[in-house]
Structure formats: C-alpha cells, structure tokens
Amino acid sequence: MKKSLFVLALSFVVLRINAQIALPNPGFENWTSAGNYEDPDDWHTLNPSTAFVGVLTALKANPPDVHSGSFAIKLTTKTVFGQTANGIATTGTIDVQNQTITGGLPYTLRPDSISGWYMYTPAGGDNGFVDFVLLDNANDTVGFADFTTPSAVVSTYTYFSIPIVYRSAASPTLSRFTLSSSAGYISVVNSTMFIDDLSLIFNPNKIVEHGNPSETAYSYRSTSNTLIFHSLDGGNKSLSLYNSLGQRAFSVELSGNESEISVPELAKGPYIVRINSSSNSRISVGKIIIN
Numbered sequence: 001m002k003k004s005l006f007v008l009a010l011s012f013v014v015l016r017i018n019a020q021i022a023l024p025n026p027g028f029e030n031w032t033s034a035g036n037y038e039d040p041d042d043w044h045t046l047n048p049s050t051a052f053v054g055v056l057t058a059l060k061a062n063p064p065d066v067h068s069g070s071f072a073i074k075l076t077t078k079t080v081f082g083q084t085a086n087g088i089a090t091t092g093t094i095d096v097q098n099q100t101i102t103g104g105l106p107y108t109l110r111p112d113s114i115s116g117w118y119m120y121t122p123a124g125g126d127n128g129f130v131d132f133v134l135l136d137n138a139n140d141t142v143g144f145a146d147f148t149t150p151s152a153v154v155s156t157y158t159y160f161s162i163p164i165v166y167r168s169a170a171s172p173t174l175s176r177f178t179l180s181s182s183a184g185y186i187s188v189v190n191s192t193m194f195i196d197d198l199s200l201i202f203n204p205n206k207i208v209e210h211g212n213p214s215e216t217a218y219s220y221r222s223t224s225n226t227l228i229f230h231s232l233d234g235g236n237k238s239l240s241l242y243n244s245l246g247q248r249a250f251s252v253e254l255s256g257n258e259s260e261i262s263v264p265e266l267a268k269g270p271y272i273v274r275i276n277s278s279s280n281s282r283i284s285v286g287k288i289i290i291n
Contacts, residue, residue, distance in 0.1 A: 022107040022175035024091065026116075026198040028073040031060050040073055043089045049096050055080050057087040057181070061194055067117040067157040072196035075128070075181040077189050084189060087181035104135060104176030109202070113145065115161040115272060116198040120149040121191070127151050127183040128193035132164065134172035142172045148183060149193065157196065159242055161272050201272070227273075227288070229259040236278040241271040241288075266290050 075087025
C-alpha cells in the first residue's frame with residue numbers, strides 16, 4: 001500500500017537543514033518560535049505552509065502527553081482549504097507543490113534498527129507511521145525501516161522497535177526520518193499521533209547513541225543466559241528487556257557497581273535493553289540477541 005504523505009497543494013517550500021546527524025532532537029525537547037507557531041528544532045513540518053490560515057498540524061506536546069523530559073511532538077491530520085494535510089515531521093525537505101519529501105541529513109553509518117515511544121488515536125481506521133531511510137550517492141535506498149501504528153486507540157505511551165532492512169552493501173550518504181499521523185491511500189482528518197524518545201540502535205551487545213559506555217555498560221553471555229552490568233556511579237537503577245513487539249519481557253532492580261543477572265528463558269530473537277535511573281529517567285538503551 002502506498003502511503004499518502006499529504007494531499008495539499010500550496011506554494012513551493014524549501015526548508016533549511018541544520019543538523020548533521022541522523023537523529024537530531026530525538027526527544028523533541030527543543031523548539032523555535034516562528035511568529036504564531038513553533039517548530040521542533042532540526043525537523044521540518046507543514047506548519048510554515050499552513051500557519052497563515054491558522055492551521056497547525058504539528059504541535060509541541062506538554063505533560064502529561066510526554067514520555068520523558070518536558071516535551072514531545074503531536075501530529076494531527078487536518079483540513080486546509082478543503083484538502084487534507086497530514087501531521088508530518090521529517091528530517092528531509094518537504095516539497096508541498098509536488099507532494100514529496102526528499103533529501104535528508106549527511107550520514108554514513110549503518111544502524112541496526114530504530115525505536116521510540118508513541119500514542120495514537122485514529123479516525124476512520126487510519127494508521128500513523130514512522131519511516132527511516134538511508135540513501136546512497138545515486139539516491140538509491142540502502143536501508144529502510146517502517147513502523148506503522150495499529151488502527152486502534154493507543155492511549156498510553158507504547159514502545160516500538162523496528163529493524164532496518166538493508167537492500168545493498170553501498171555506503172549511505174543521507175538519512176531521513178519521516179513521521180506522519182496518517183498512512184494509506186486516504187488520510188483521515190483528526191487522526192493524531194504523539195512521538196517521543198526516538199533512538200537508533202547499532203549492534204547486539206553495546207550501548208547505543210543515548211548511552212554513555214564510560215559510565216554504564218553491559219554485555220550478554222549466551223552460554224549461561226547472563227547479563228553482566230557495570231556502572232561507575234553505583235546507585236539504584238532498573239533494567240528492562242523489551243521484545244520486538246515492544247512488550248516488556250523481563251525487569252530487574254539494580255544497585256551498586258557490578259551485577260550478574262540471570263535472564264529467564266525467553267523466546268529467541270532481539271531484545272531492547274533499557275536502563276533507567278531511580279527517578280525513572282533513561283540512562284541508556286541498547287540491544288541483545290537471545291539465541
């Protein structure tokens with residue numbers, strides 16, 4: 001099924017790209033005011049094309065509608081001049097006239113998967129989606145990850161993790177995230193998606209971008225089904241494993257600097273490892289493979 005990004009024909013818009021990493025402002029904590037609206041830093045939305053008629057499809061979400069930190073992003077499908085405009089945020093460039101999203105951010109790495117937290121309220125059986133694509137010098141797709149929400153209400157923040165499927169061994173040169181409140185052939189007005197705490201995951205046994213290996217680290221010993229945890233600062237923490245459906249499969253409380261954790265028998269496959277502080281703020285997110 002082809003995904004509709006927006007069904008909106010206004011003036012041609014080229015948006016400036018500031019960030020030079022694949023995932024800027026991943027928790028949507030930073031926003032910049034532009035007159036009568038705000039946009040998330042280093043992300044591009046339809047707001048510059050619709051704000052002049054008082055329509056905003058991307059808004060800053062405040063507590064309690066955040067997963068962590070102070071803010072998240074709220075995307076809502078709306079009507080503009082009788083046409084449907086999806087709530088969109090992207091690290092690429094939006095061409096409203098041609099109804100396309102192109103380009104992206106300079107990037108040369110090959111992450112393993114994407115993850116994040118979402119809430120969703122569909123209208124008329126709609127779906128939202130989160131896409132991530134890696135492109136080469138010829139603008140061909142090197143790798144692609146696609147998360148689609150269910151067409152049902154998800155009223156509390158729910159974790160998702162989707163592997164990146166690599167189609168070639170070429171080196172990426174660009175990366176692009178696209179978030180949308182609607183998917184499918186027909187976008188449905190009032191479909192609403194909240195997104196927070198996006199992440200990139202790089203390999204089975206290490207801490208990813210949001211972790212700090214010099215302070216917190218772990219490894220997995222498959223022969224004994226044991227996680228070895230190390231922390232320089234000690235203190236109380238919690239460690240949780242989530243399966244590929246975002247369901248928490250195991251959780252344990254940690255204290256001190258060193259722990260060897262016996263993991264129960266779980267279904268084989270990839271698991272996200274999330275380590276939180278005693279105040280429930282994220283310290284790191286990583287991945288293991290149980291085989």
